[in-house]
Amino acid sequence: xxxxxxxxxxxxxxxxxxxxxxxNGYQPIVLKDFKNSYNEIINAKPDLILxxxxxxxxxxxxxxxxxxxxxxxxxxxxxxxxxxxxxxLSISYGADDYITKPYNPNILLLRLGAVLKRxxxxxxxxxxxxxxxxxxxxxxxKDNKEITLTKNEMLIFSYLLANQNKIVTREELMxxxxxxxxxxxxxxxxxxxxxxxxxxxxxxxEEIIETRKKEGYILL
Amino acid sequence: xxxxxxIKDKRYLIIIxxxxxxxxxxxxxxxxxxxxxxxxxxxxxxxxxxxxxxxxYFRKKKFYQExxxxxxxxxxxxxxxxxxxxxxxxxxxLVSDILFDIxxxxxxxxxxxxxxxxxxxxxxxxxxxEVKIPLASLVLTINNHKDKYSKKALNSLRRLEDSIDKVLYxxxxxxxxxxxxxxxxxxxxxxxxxxxxNMEDLLDNKIDFKVFNVDFxxxxxxxxxxxxxxxxxxxxxxxxxxxxxxxxxxxxxxDKDKVVLKITDNGIGIPKSDLKQVxxxxxxxxNGRYKIVSTGMGLYIAKSLCQKLGHEITIxxxxxxxxxxxxxxxxxxxxxVLK
Numbered sequence: 001x002x003x004x005x006x007x008x009x010x011x012x013x014x015x016x017x018x019x020x021x022x023x024n025g026y027q028p029i030v031l032k033d034f035k036n037s038y039n040e041i042i043n044a045k046p047d048l049i050l051x052x053x054x055x056x057x058x059x060x061x062x063x064x065x066x067x068x069x070x071x072x073x074x075x076x077x078x079x080x081x082x083x084x085x086x087x088x089l090s091i092s093y094g095a096d097d098y099i100t101k102p103y104n105p106n107i108l109l110l111r112l113g114a115v116l117k118r119x120x121x122x123x124x125x126x127x128x129x130x131x132x133x134x135x136x137x138x139x140x141x142k143d144n145k146e147i148t149l150t151k152n153e154m155l156i157f158s159y160l161l162a163n164q165n166k167i168v169t170r171e172e173l174m175x176x177x178x179x180x181x182x183x184x185x186x187x188x189x190x191x192x193x194x195x196x197x198x199x200x201x202x203x204x205x206e207e208i209i210e211t212r213k214k215e216g217y218i219l220l
Numbered sequence: 221x222x223x224x225x226x227i228k229d230k231r232y233l234i235i236i237x238x239x240x241x242x243x244x245x246x247x248x249x250x251x252x253x254x255x256x257x258x259x260x261x262x263x264x265x266x267x268x269x270x271x272x273x274x275x276x277y278f279r280k281k282k283f284y285q286e287x288x289x290x291x292x293x294x295x296x297x298x299x300x301x302x303x304x305x306x307x308x309x310x311x312x313x314l315v316s317d318i319l320f321d322i323x324x325x326x327x328x329x330x331x332x333x334x335x336x337x338x339x340x341x342x343x344x345x346x347x348x349x350e351v352k353i354p355l356a357s358l359v360l361t362i363n364n365h366k367d368k369y370s371k372k373a374l375n376s377l378r379r380l381e382d383s384i385d386k387v388l389y390x391x392x393x394x395x396x397x398x399x400x401x402x403x404x405x406x407x408x409x410x411x412x413x414x415x416x417x418n419m420e421d422l423l424d425n426k427i428d429f430k431v432f433n434v435d436f437x438x439x440x441x442x443x444x445x446x447x448x449x450x451x452x453x454x455x456x457x458x459x460x461x462x463x464x465x466x467x468x469x470x471x472x473x474x475d476k477d478k479v480v481l482k483i484t485d486n487g488i489g490i491p492k493s494d495l496k497q498v499x500x501x502x503x504x505x506x507n508g509r510y511k512i513v514s515t516g517m518g519l520y521i522a523k524s525l526c527q528k529l530g531h532e533i534t535i536x537x538x539x540x541x542x543x544x545x546x547x548x549x550x551x552x553x554x555x556x557v558l559k
Contacts, residue, residue, distance in 0.1 A: 010353050016360035023364070054349070080352035082388075084401035084443045101356035102381055105363045107416055174423065178416050181408065183429040 002116055005046035007031045007063070008078070009055045017050070020105055025163075026112075034058075038066055046073060048116055051095075053079040053086070061093060068094035074119045076112060078103070106175040113162075128161055131203070142203045152182050153196045156189075160209065160219035169216035193217065221281045221288070230273060237269050283307040283316075298323055341391050348388045355381060375420070382454065386517055389447050393524040400528065405442045407472055407481060408434045414449045421457050427485075428467040436472050436479050438549035444525050448533075449483070451518040452545045456485035461540070477551050484544040490537040498535055499523040 004026050008014040014030050021028040029044050031037060034056040041049060041063070049067070053060035064075055074096040079086070082100040090098050096115045099108060124136040132141040138154045139146050149157060159176045160168055170189060177184055184192070197209055210218050227234070244265070248258050286304045291297045301320055307313055359377055362369040392400070411434050415422075422429050456468045466486060473480045490498060494505035504516040519535075526533040532548040 010357060013353065013357040013360060016357055016364055019364045020360060080349040080356070082443055084403075084441045087443075088401055088403070101352045102359045102377070103356065104416070105360060171420070174419060175416065178419050179412065181412055181431070183415050183431055185426070185428050186423055 001025060001027045002047040003027045003029060003044070004112070005029050005031060005041055005044050005049045007037060007041065007050060007055060007060070008052045009034060010052075020109070024109055038063055041067065042070060048112065048119075049073055049075045050078050050112075051075055053077060053081055053090075061090060064090060064095055065093045072119075074115045076115055078108075104175070106172055107179065110176065110179050126158065126161055128164075129205070131205075133158065133161065140199075140203065145203060147199050147202060149196065149199065150192075151180070152177060152184065152188075152192045153199070155180055155182065156192060157196055160217065164219050167212055167216050167218050172216070221277075221284045223277060226277050226280075227273070234269075237265075241265055279309050280312065283309070283312045298326065341395065344387065344391050348384055351384060352381075355384075378417075378421070382450070385447060385450075386515075386521060389444070389525060390517065390521050392444075393521050393528060400444070401441050402439055402529065403442075404437045405440050405445065407436050407438055407479070410442060410446050410449060411470055413446055414453055417450060418453050418457065422468070425457055425460060426464075426466060427457060427460055428465070430467055430469045432469070432471040434470060434472045434481070436474050438479050439552055440529055440531065440549065444529060448522045448525055448547070451522045452483050455518065456483070456487055456543070459485075459487045459489075459543070461486065461488050479549045479551070481547045481549070482544055483546075484542055486542050489539040489541055489543055490535070491539055495535065495537060499533070 004021055006014050006017050006021075006028055008017065008031075018028040018030055029046060031040055031044075033040055037055070037058055051060045051064060055063075058066075060077065060079070064077065067073070067075065075094070076097045076099060077087075077090045077095045078099050078101065080101040087098045096118070097111050099111060124134060126133040126135065130142055134141070135154060135158050138151065139148050140157075155177055156173055159173060163172075170186075173189060174184075177189070193209065200208060208220050210220060212218055241262070245258060245262065248261065283304070287300060290303045291300045294300055294303070301316065301323060307316055355377065359374065362373050362377070408431075411431055415429050415431070418429075453468060460466045463486070469482075469484045471482055473482070490505065494503075497503045498505065499519050499522075500516075501520045502516040503520070523533050526547065530550065532546075532550075534546050534548075535543065536546075537543040
């Protein structure tokens with residue numbers, strides 16, 4: 001479980017962010033003492049740092065600059081300053097991503113996931129039950145049988161897999177697809193899911209993607 | 221400076237001279253002076269007066285003519301004193317000194333308002349960053365407690381954010397030096413962000429978002445362009461037609477010297493009579509009037525940002541059929557030259 005440090009002085013935001021991350025399988029740590037923010041961050045040894053720019057005492061950009069001299073932990077800047085100059089500055093100091101407030105929580109999660117994936121170099125082959133899922137090649141293997149998924153089907157399946165046993169909303173799936181330049185509509189999503197189901201059925205996996213009315217889907 | 225008008229201006233001097241001259245001649249005649257002496261004195265007097273007038277005229281003409289001409293030529297007329305030599309005659313010195321003082325006081329006065337405006341704009345920018353903090357926490361709160369809050373709340377927040385952004389970019393478009401950073405940007409990335417931002421609205425309104433062939437790099441400010449495209453997409457959503465296959469189609473054409481990005485929708489369109497004015501400040505036109513609120517600022521800001529960035533934006537439409545907005549990114553070979 002990835003540990004994410006939240007450096008955010010707005011208490012409500014920090015707490016809601018904590019809840020959001022907890023709900024999505026991360027282990028959040030909220031920075032309390034802004035006077036010693038630098039040491040607190042270093043000592044917490046997080047896997048990723050969410051860093052606001054406008055924080056008390058030492059400003060986020062300065063902290064970023066200092067942290068980069070010491071550690072390689074991925075740092076994502078989260079700020080209400082939405083100018084290209086601020087972004088370029090943060091990136092040049094070594095930030096891994098730059099997200100402006102207010103952000104769509106689904107997109108925030110996707111971008112955090114992408115940064116973590118880049119730093120961990122998570123392998124492209126995932127295991128589900130007795131299936132081998134090769135995301136890069138877009139195929140699922142079982143025993144000696146191999147089926148090919150389309151890009152959209154693979155995006156849906158790998159997202160469900162990453163959130164196994166949890167309800168995934170249609171909105172989350174849509175966000176993932178659109179984030180990968182697949183701007184499909186509601187009908188197309190339904191079609192893609194039923195094709196995915198029938199392909200999985202071909203491999204002998206019946207009813208593994210359940211529909212939860214008005215909530216979304218769940219991969220068992 | 222016209223000589224005839226100058227002479228007219230010097231009429232009292234000339235009248236005094238003529239009267240004096242006649243009196244001198246009469247005196248000379250009364251003393252029965254030799255007529256050759258009278259002619260010679262007359263000539264001398266005339267030469268004296270004419271040379272006085274000519275010398276005076278040309279000295280003044282140099283200063284005044286330059287003052288008048290340069291003032292006419294300059295687009296900032298108040299800078300005229302910087303462009304002319306200081307006059308070498310008393311009257312001119314007075315004029316030039318007083319003009320300088322007037323100028324200075326005017327500039328000081330303008331500066332007061334300029335400072336006030338800059339302060340105000342700075343405050344607006346600060347306020348926008350400030351207001352986005354509770355906005356962000358609201359979005360998170362609603363998202364975390366979907367059971368308690370309706371999805372409509374998120375829609376309203378998105379509209380609030382769009383509205384706040386409009387003010388931010390309006391302020392920015394008025395001050396080109398601020399927050400503006402041009403680099404090579406991938407069009408596809410920006411379109412993706414705009415798509416994600418409007419995803420729910422597009423899906424709710426059953427508008428297909430079709431993107432083709434946009435994997436090109438252009439030189440622009442990514443944030444500004446995202447705002448511009450967001451305005452256009454927002455308009456397409458706002459002015460959709462009640463038909464089954466509503467769409468927004470985005471595609472780019474890569475030419476030798478430019479990239480043209482076309483955003484086409486099959487919405488209600490814009491009447492021909494309104495087309496020329498859609499980029500005008502606060503223009504709402506027929507569409508704005510019978511559909512929901514419209515401030516008429518979106519496209520105006522989009523256009524002024526485009527102008528600052530050196531892009532061209534045009535719009536074409538067929539009523540009840542389609543609207544097509546094109547943004548032209550001119551290619552700059554400056555970097556190629558540097559390599």
